[in-house]
Amino acid sequence: MPDFHEQLRDLIVSSAGLPSNFDSKANLYLDLGVPSVKAMQLLLDLEDRFGVQIPDEQFVEATSLDSLSVMMQTLLKT
Numbered sequence: 001m002p003d004f005h006e007q008l009r010d011l012i013v014s015s016a017g018l019p020s021n022f023d024s025k026a027n028l029y030l031d032l033g034v035p036s037v038k039a040m041q042l043l044l045d046l047e048d049r050f051g052v053q054i055p056d057e058q059f060v061e062a063t064s065l066d067s068l069s070v071m072m073q074t075l076l077k078t
Helices: 004-016 036-050 056-061 065-077
Strands: none
Touching (some): 004 065, 056 065
16 A cells, blocks of 8 residues: 555645656645646545545645645644
């Protein structure tokens, strides 16, 4: 089973249509051009896959795979 970071990468690739080798530190929206509609799909997919409710303000602050991974791990611990 892939590690958590790779699971998130796979979900971002499928939800946002990015290539699998995107930079994990790149801003998904400013650097990689993920449109808001795909960001909303990613949010819904994350909530569905991991069974958590993600506050909007936390989601908009998690702009890279790395920061999204930290946010999700924090939410899953609570």
